[in-house]
Amino acid sequence: MKLTPRQEEIIRLVKEGQPVTSEALASKLGVTRAALRPDLAILTMIGILDARPKVGYIYSENPSRGLLYDYITNIKVKDIMGKPVFVDEETMVYDAIVYLFLNDVGTLFVQSDGxxxxxxxxxxxxxxxxxGTDIHKVPVGIIMTRMPNIICVQREESAYxxxxxxxxHEIDSLPVVEKVVDDEGKEQYKIVGKIxxxxxxxxxxxxxxE
Amino acid sequence: MKLTPRQEEIIRLVKEGQPVTSEALASKLGVTRAALRPDLAILTMIGILDARPKVGYIYSENPSRGLLYDYITNIKVKDIMGKPVFVDEETMVYDAIVYLFLNDVGTLFVQSDGxxxxxxxxxxxxxxxxxGTDIHKVPVGIIMTRMPNIICVQREESAYxxxxxxxxHEIDSLPVVEKVVDDEGKEQYKIVGKIxxxxxxxxxxxxxxE
Known part of the structure; x- marks a missing residue:
């Protein structure tokens, strides 16, 4: 958003001598308090200034809080997720690493029956x-992190x-999953993306x- | 920021029937145009509505653009950078990897004479x-990316x-550097952080x- 020169000047004055009353601001700017009212209302509303009753105006360090919060929590996992790369748990570690490089990713997901x-x-x-072990003879299943110890997210969660x-959890990449019930009535997770x-x-x- | 119920209602009406004139909004809300003016001014100013002369008000998809932009470009590298972890170029690859794990980082920086x-x-x-090479016998200097092929940033650059x-450049971690001139008049970079x-x-x- 674009502030007017007068609004910028008000912010500068408040930063300089906070707390500052509207009387003091009006007199420094050579205008009436009534003339300042819309500007102060806008600056307070968007959170750049904080109005303290009987004290005056204070500069707020985080002017964008509200809008930022709204914006960030509105972006969903499904809007930004990428394509997962899979291996089987029988794949040998060496082959899996080659596959990792071929796909230029940092994490492989392991699935069984989907x-x-x-x-x-x-x-x-x-x-x-x-x-020191022979990575041509060790399968991925031996070294992978197994369910239920995997942190997952769902499509509708926010990017935040x-x-x-x-x-x-200090992780690089999470699977985006969809919870399903398999033929035996057991809860399972289908991988639909990664983030x-x-x-x-x-x-x-x-x-x-944007 | 918190919008008033009337402002929320204005946004809803504009979304529904855009473009909407201020006359139409005033009549739908049962108030005078003059009474609406401050609300429309605020909504336009923060970018939620867009006022098109002789057409009416339009809803803007990216209400937070301005504030977000200001906020993000105001955060500097120095505000968020972390501590770099160093090795010498003579360090053997095996030892460097152990050091990487000990420090729980993903990148090591190599320096010589500081x-x-x-x-x-x-x-x-x-x-x-x-x-297939013996990583106990290969020094880091052989496999590292060398100056001047390293992407660097400076403290005052923005997080953006x-x-x-x-x-x-598809990199995980960048050195934060300070440019200095060494004893021989050559430009060098001191590492002051990593990001x-x-x-x-x-x-x-x-x-x-926030």
């Missing part, structure tokens, strides 16, 4: 690769929720272009 | 680890600029809490 059973990351691969999970720090960083870049 | 000379990532390590570089997709994702989470 359901999520495991996740394996570049970090897991590096650990086994320097461990995902970012928080990524940071809290990573890269997707969040891309979203951040996109925010600026 | 200046940046290289960068090596988990991806580089994984590639050499499965390549960094996110853009990370996406454009990664993790820092951007953390910032994203922080945005919501």
């Amino acid at each position: 359901y999520l059973i495991g996740v394996v990351s570049r970090k897991d691969f590096l650990k086994i690769a320097i461990g 929720d995902v970012a928080r999970k990524i940071i809290e 990573s720090k890269t997707n969040i960083t891309k979203l951040f870049v996109k925010l600026e272009n | 200046y940046l000379i290289g960068v090596v990532s988990r991806k580089d390590f994984l590639k050499i680890a499965i390549g 600029d960094v996110a853009r570089k990370i996406i454009e 990664s997709k993790t820092n951007i994702t953390k910032l994203f989470v922080k945005l919501e809490n």
Whole structure:
């Protein structure tokens, strides 16, 4: 949004001498209090200024809070998720790493009968690769993180929720899943996408272009 | 920011029948045009509505553009950067990988005489680890990306600029550098921090809490 020169001047004056009363602002700007009222209303409303009764106006550090919050929580996982890359749990670690490079991803998802059973990351691969075992003879199933220890997200969660999970659990990439009940009445997860720090960083870049 | 019930109602009416003139809005809301003027001014100013002369008000899809833009471009690298982890170029790849795990990072920076000379990532390590060479006998200097092929950022650049570089160049982590001239009059870079997709994702989470 574009502020008017007078609004910018009001912000400057408040930053300089806060708290500042509307009387003081009016006299510094050489206008009446009534003339200032719309500007102060707008600046308070969008959160750039904070009006403290009987004290005056204070500059607020986080003017964009409300709109940002609305914006960020409105972006859903399904809007920014990417394509998952799969392997079977019988795939040998060496072959899985080659597949990782071929697809230029950092995480592989492991499924069985179309359901999520495991996740394996570049970090897991590096650990086994320097461990002295023969990675041509160890299957992915041995080193992967298994359900139910996998942090998942669903399509309708917000981008914000995902970012928080990524940071809290220190993960690079999460599977986007759909909960289904299989033929035996057991709850299972179908992988419908993946979402990573890269997707969040891309979203951040996109925010600026909107 | 919090909109008033009347402002919310105006937005709803505009979304429904855009373009909508101020006369039409006033009559639907049962108030005078003069009474609506402050609300329309605020909604237009913060970018939720767009006023088209002689046509009426239109709903804008990206209400937060201006504030978001200001906010994001105001956050500097120095506000969100993390601590870099260093190795020498003579460090053997195996030892460097162990060091990577010990420090729980994804990228190591290589310096010589206090200046940046290289960068090596988990991806580089994984590639050499499965390549069949003895990683106990290959130094980091052989596999690292060398100056001047390293994408750097400076403390005063915006978080947005960094996110853009990370996406454009497909890198996980960038060194934050300070340009200096060494004793021989040569331009060098001192590493003062690092910034990664993790820092951007953390910032994203922080945005919501602000």
